[in-house]
Every structure is written in structure tokens, then in C-alpha cells.
Amino acid sequence: MVDVNTTLYDEVTASRSANDEEKPKFFVGQQVKLLKDIVNDGTYPFCSIGTVMMPAGSIGYIRKIGEFLQVIRVYEVHFLGVNSALVEIVGCRENELFAMQKYEDEFEKEMQYLKRHREKFKKINKGE
Known part of the structure; x- marks a missing residue:
């Protein structure tokens, strides 16, 4: 039964009607804090x-980082040890989360590693 006093918001259109930013605001494994109740x-279906x-x-x-309707970025967040919560894993939007760690562009980090590795390999092949 729905409580008639509960205000529901359409999270899809309430705060944003365009695509999310090109790059994600958060990365897989990053610690985040929930800014508002979900x-x-x-x-x-179970409540x-x-x-x-x-x-x-x-x-x-x-x-995980996924998409809804190919325009809305949704972060799958695993909340551990929250006794008052009904579930452990919740889908969240960027505006519902706060980063507890600095953002790391994992792709750029890996590309820098590969470039250093290639340079090292080139030196080995040249006999340096």
C-alpha cells in the first residue's frame, strides 16, 4: 500500500533532461557517500x-557503471553494513553521490603505463 503523504519524484526528468557528461564522475571501486535517501x-517489487x-x-x-535509456548514467553502488537498509546494492545517479576519494581516470592511467612499458621495450630492443 502506498502512503498518500509520500512525495515521489521522477528522477529521470526532475533534475536533468539532457545526456550525462561524456566521462563518468566516479570510477569503479571508488568510495562514495549517499547524499539523499533512495x-x-x-x-x-518486495516493498x-x-x-x-x-x-x-x-x-x-x-x-558498475551503466546507462538507462542510453542517456542517463546509473552507478551500481554496493553499500556494506547498513543495518537499516532493505538491500545492499542500489542504482544511483551522479547527483545523489559524493566522492569520498579523488577521481582517477583508469583509462588514462592504463595508457600512461602502456606508454612507459613500450618505451622500456624499445630501449631493450635497441640494446640500451
Whole structure:
């Protein structure tokens, strides 16, 4: 049963109507903090609409980065040890999260490693 006093928001169109930024704001494995309560909007079938799924202030880690309707970036966040939560894994938008660690561009980091490795390999082949 839905509580008639519960205000529901359309997270898809309420705060953003265009595509997300080209690059993700967070990376897989990054520790994040939830800025606002995540409530069941009807997509979770095992509790009432409007039920708090994950309370604000919970700390979790980015597990996956996906897309909804090919324009909205959704972060799969694993929240560990939150006793008051109904679930451990929740999909979150960028505006619902705060980074607890500095962003690392993993692709750029790997490219720098590969460049250094290639240079080292070239020196070995030249006999330096």
C-alpha cells in the first residue's frame, strides 16, 4: 500500500533532461557517500512504493557503471553494513553521490603505463 503523504519524484526528468557528461564522475571501486535517501519508486517489487531503500549518509563503493535509456548514467553502488537498509546494492545517479576519494581516470592511467612499458621495450630492443 502506498502512503498518500509520500512525495515521489521522477528522477529521470526532475533534475536533468539532457545526456550525462561524456566521462563518468566516479570510477569503479571508488568510495562514495549517499547524499539523499533512495526510496522505492516502484522498481523494487518486495516493498511498498516510497519505502526508504538506502538512507542518506550511507557509504558504499561503485560496482558498475551503466546507462538507462542510453542517456542517463546509473552507478551500481554496493553499500556494506547498513543495518537499516532493505538491500545492499542500489542504482544511483551522479547527483545523489559524493566522492569520498579523488577521481582517477583508469583509462588514462592504463595508457600512461602502456606508454612507459613500450618505451622500456624499445630501449631493450635497441640494446640500451
